[in-house]
Amino acid sequence: MADWCRVNIMKLFRRRSFSHGVHPPAHKDGTAQIPIRRLPFAPQLILPLGQHIGAPAQALVKKGQDVVRGQPLAAAAGAMSVPLHAPATGRIREIKSMLTSRGSREPAIVLDVYEASTQEVLWREKRNLEELDQDQLLQAIQDAGLVGLGGAAFPSHIKLRVPEDKKVDTLIINGCECEPYLTCDHRIMLEYPDDLIRGIQLAMRASGTRRAIIGIEDNKMDAVKLLAERLRKASDIQVEAVETKYPQGSEKMLIKSLLNREVPAGGIPADIGVVVNNVGTLAALGRLLPRGEGLMERVITVTGSGVRRQGNYLVPLGTPIGFILEQAGYEGGPNEFILGGPMMGPAVSSLEVPITKGSSGLLVLNEPSIRAESRHRWPCIKCGRCVSACPMHLNPALLGQLALAGEYEEMAHDAHLNHCFECGCCSYVCPSNIPLVQLFRAAKAINREKAA
């Protein structure tokens, strides 16, 4: 049989995918059709200086100073850092340690918002984008305060800068949004396709790649169709539907699905010629850079059984989650609040915690849906479900046994603990309710402390 024929038949029967993974219920129907709406400004915004991976930004403003929307509040501290821009016009109340979603207290700028302000963006740094060379473009991306908006908050200019000893041929744009409940990336693709395409073109220039592939899970065919329509003329940007399976949106899994390449253990995608960016990040890039603005707001999905008016909201950075819930309305009582999706998102323990650059959603699960699953932990019955679910092909059962025995170093050396990216598939399938990922996170924390 001819080669082209075989490929087409394969495509008819199966979407591109990776091995292992799980199929949790999507729970996206509640918000997937709701257009993005802007949320009012909270009276007070809390802006942690360390919203990204890397060195925290250095504050440029003082207590009592008036600032306008868009103005830089903090400068990048070195290469592995990004600046922070004022999400609203107001006055700096103080700079002090505030509670973060991790539960620690980190230095943050507290901004009192002027209620009477029109909240226009009054500060811009215009650049002629056509004239910029690669380095200047990367600098502009850093100056915009851009980080990966998918959740990791890794500085975008570092991600797009290809290391000198590596060659990159493909830019992958991650539109999978494989986490249940979340629909903000889906809405961004539907509502801001032009920003997204402009962002992709800029990212291709910045990273020096000739080809771009947008990978979208096949439960969002409307977004696939819309983008394919828009991109009919641009031959260097493809749109590909991939199987709806968790964690398709992990960069290693998506590269495997789209290009059948594997990132080497301990390596980065650039090792195999790929750079991956999230659609939300590139839509923000395409929107902010031509205007010369910094990142001031982001789209989050506010959803879950505990929320009355679920939806996708454009939220100023620093908005406390308590304010968002006031606006969206939530059922009282003991709820579980999760920043991000239910598989990987951290549970937050206080409503004072603000939305930061890395928060992709706010999920409120109320008591019945929490109680529905048994909380009792049973012994491991060695059924192997976690082994067949782990997309990194690790042995979570073994890791769990080692964690309970306190053998943390062996977990790292013999069982490859550090290759676990905490997707949660093993905890999800475990019939004994063993909180495997929580054990792994604790073990990693102990190993980090010992290494320090």
Next chain:
Amino acid sequence: MPGIELSHILIAIGFMTALGLMLSGILAVANRKLWVYEDPRIDEIEELLPSTNCGACGTAGCRPFAEALIRGELKPAQCTVNSRDAAEEIADYLGVDAGDVVKKVARLACAGGAHVARNKAHYDGLESCRAAAVVSGGPKRCAWGCIGLADCAEVCDQQAIHMNQFGLPVVDPAKCTACNDCVEICPKGLFSLQPVDRQLWVACKNLLHGDEAENDCEVACTACEKCAVDAPDGLIQIRNNLAVIDYSKNHLASPTAMARCPTGAIVWLEQEQPIRGKEAKRVIRKQALPIR
């Protein structure tokens, strides 16, 4: 039996005997040639040591400690687990000075039990401080406070730590060998090994100021500076909103600072039992505070 003859059995017995004799000969020669002199005092001293192999002295166990004593690198009193009498006995045996080492014990820099420290949320998961700490830092409002799920009590091989009715670990100074296990396991880094003669102690690590700290916990250090203003010669200083004692000036320490502390964050330890000042609010609540 068909096929087996007596000669087969005799050959096997003869071969095994010859092999045994040959190997025992090699062992006998090796015993002579490779013999290493070992000081007989090592065994004698090891008998006098507590055999806990805790490592608190800095060596890998009791036998290496005994070897180090004979080499004169360590003093008998540096085994803080041993009684003073046993240390004197070893010193007599070796004809050296027993040394003067103050016993160290593990101490918790937190007094925020469930009756005084507020929770920000309810934690319903794996019963382990380490596991709770990775979920938003645990349920306590105070980001620095003791989570109270007994990782330290579990890791302690000497059973020197038990949890009190308010969910705080209590160290039994008689059993504690200062082995450092609890120091390493505590996710908030609240344990440290302290010589027992450091009687003035700040039982708090909260870095917030004033009411903010007191909202987290009724016995938090609010950085009011009452202890620091008349502390002799900079014994106590406020750093990052927390009272810090300079133990190089420990001889100046007195219960005055304890008496001044309005929240009871500074305590005076008698036999490792905390005494709080009269200024400190009397906390008579016995039940846990509600989540607020």
